[in-house]
Amino acid sequence: MKQGSEKARYFTKHLFRAGLECPTKLFYKSQDYPENSKALPFIRHAVYNKKLLKSLVRSVHSEGVLVEGDSVRDSAARTGTYLMENRNITLFDPVFVHRRMMAKVPVLVKNGDQLTILHVQSKAFSSRKHQLLKPGGGIHSRWRKYLLDFAYQLYILKQEFPDFSLLPLLVLPDKSGAAHTDSLPALLNTSPGGSPSPAVPAPNQQLLAKLDVSTPVTMIWEDPSFAENHLPKRTFGESLGHLRDLYLQGTKVPPSTGYQCKGCEFNITDEQRSAGKKSGFRECWQPDSAASPDQKMNHVFELIGPGTRQLIEREVFYQHNINIDRQDIHSVASIAEDNGHITEKMRRALQIHKARGAEVPKEIMRASLRKELRRWQYPVHFLDFEAGNYAVPIRAGRPPYHLVVFQFSCHTLYKDGHWQHHQWIDRAENDYPNYELVRRLMQVPDINEGTIVQYSNFERNALKVIGRELRDEASMVPDSQWLLQWIDGVLRRNDSRHPNPPYLADLSRQVKHFYYNREMENSLSIKEVLQSVMSQSDFLKQKYSKPYSSQNFEHVIWWQADKDGKAKSPYAILKETGSDTVRRGAEAMFLYGKLIAGDLSMKEKSAYREALLRYCELDTLAMLMIVEHWKQQLNEVY
Structure with a gap:
């Protein structure tokens, strides 16, 4: 039709x-x-x-x-x-x-x-x-x-x-x-x-x-x-x-603005506004400024953490209107001088102070960050999985939306500063992807030595899911005991907040608790953190202004300036490296879903897999870049 x-x-x-x-x-x-x-x-x-x-x-x-x-x-x-x-x-x-x-x-x-x-x-x-x-x-x-x-x-x-x-x-x-x-x-x-x-x-x-x-x-x-x-x-x-x-009839009902607007689909991205797109959200909240794409809104919806509903109920809609004399708003000095965790309230306060025109620290690195990084044993394996959940599962005995882990990327950093990249993606030619992933992980050089680093606990939790599956199907999988032994060994590793190695460390927790820079906003996702770090780091600017080549990239310049002279997001640069581009996990899920549906040509399958490999490699390269910057700032030599 x-x-x-x-x-x-x-x-x-x-x-x-x-x-x-x-x-x-x-x-x-x-x-x-x-x-x-x-x-x-x-x-x-x-x-x-x-x-x-x-x-x-x-x-x-x-x-x-x-x-x-x-x-x-x-x-x-x-x-x-x-x-x-x-x-x-x-x-x-x-x-x-x-x-x-x-x-x-x-x-x-x-x-x-x-x-x-x-x-x-x-x-x-x-x-x-x-x-x-x-x-x-x-x-x-x-x-x-x-x-x-x-x-x-x-x-x-x-x-x-x-x-x-x-x-x-x-x-x-x-x-x-x-x-x-x-x-x-x-x-x-x-x-x-x-x-x-x-x-x-x-x-x-x-x-x-x-x-x-x-x-x-x-x-x-x-x-x-x-x-x-x-x-x-x-x-x-x-x-x-x-x-x-x-x-x-194209009738515009006068908007009734409030907390219900927080998830409005017409609140478009800065990138879209810079391209000249109209923001319906802005027309509702600030009709006079809706046509000014460069004017930052600083709405309270953009604040990190809870408390937005209470601000809206008090009719405080913009960050610069928040009363900073309230007891729950930390001063800039108190945050900078504190040596404990950087809390969500502190991050929120720094956003508010910045919106009000106050000077905020260029960068905050708590002492605990140095302490943890010194605990890491080499080699350091920066590991990322890509996974999907589908309404129709790919293996018998599984319910709808059962987790399928179809890919990994691993950047392995050695003590002398050099690194190697390893990867795997399901090509529907082997066993069940969840089990094949573990087999391929076990083949990564030195994976049983040193420290494994993830961004969030997703990789740990995914291995738990796979471990439960293997126990349920042990009689059906000839090498199940071998695979389970390896999984259990990884899961017994502590996060690096504990004094006893070996570690399966969570980089996102370290970012959340120990690190801040003035380019950070309301998201601690690796994409936003990486861009903010690159905008701060002269070391990364110098290193990644030079061509980067690997299995998936040829002569890519990862440090490029945006229109304001800050670092462009490498995930935006990724878009320029191929026609089929993955920039978010949901896009990876969608592409893999198309691959397993089986109705693609060989050329399409190859293009989709290449896009998935590029995206996953960038995720582990992002972790490596962040740690490289930290080590440079902390004068931690390899």
């Missing part, structure tokens, strides 16, 4: 949800305002998971007919023809249109006068633990938006075909279920307009919870108290018409 040119002509469930969250969003949607680009990888990953689930649902309906039309109106007409001319029929992607509101459902099964509608969502559900309704009969808040989506779809259908009885089934990945088949995603047809996947064994349906939601949908449609609490008008139908008209 070709819908691109018809976008503004129809109201959809996504617009309905946006309008319920904030009616002003409908104006920004109608005018094609950009959304925050950082959210895009997560959206793509969620869409991919939904495609897997839809394909799994359809795999038991080999008789299904795909509704294909040249336009929304044509697809709706074809849907109507199929329903009226067939007593029993299964439709994929049937389309319904009512008063310029459009609905498309994944699967519809007609048996006589009854329509069974299967609506797929990717949010995990446990049939053993979760209930959609509270004991008193209300809808649990965590499921409300999904039920509202479905209620919208069903309402449009019912208006067009009032004589049919409806059986609405909400389909969710069931954490209590498990896959029956290995490599299940590769068996599913996720291509647009794809036919069912008949090779999928029916027992894999236990991955899906199919919930009759007739009661909550009726409540959404008809309960006055639900409308009073959750809808803009007295009835569901009036609410739909109201929000539809706002969107189609």
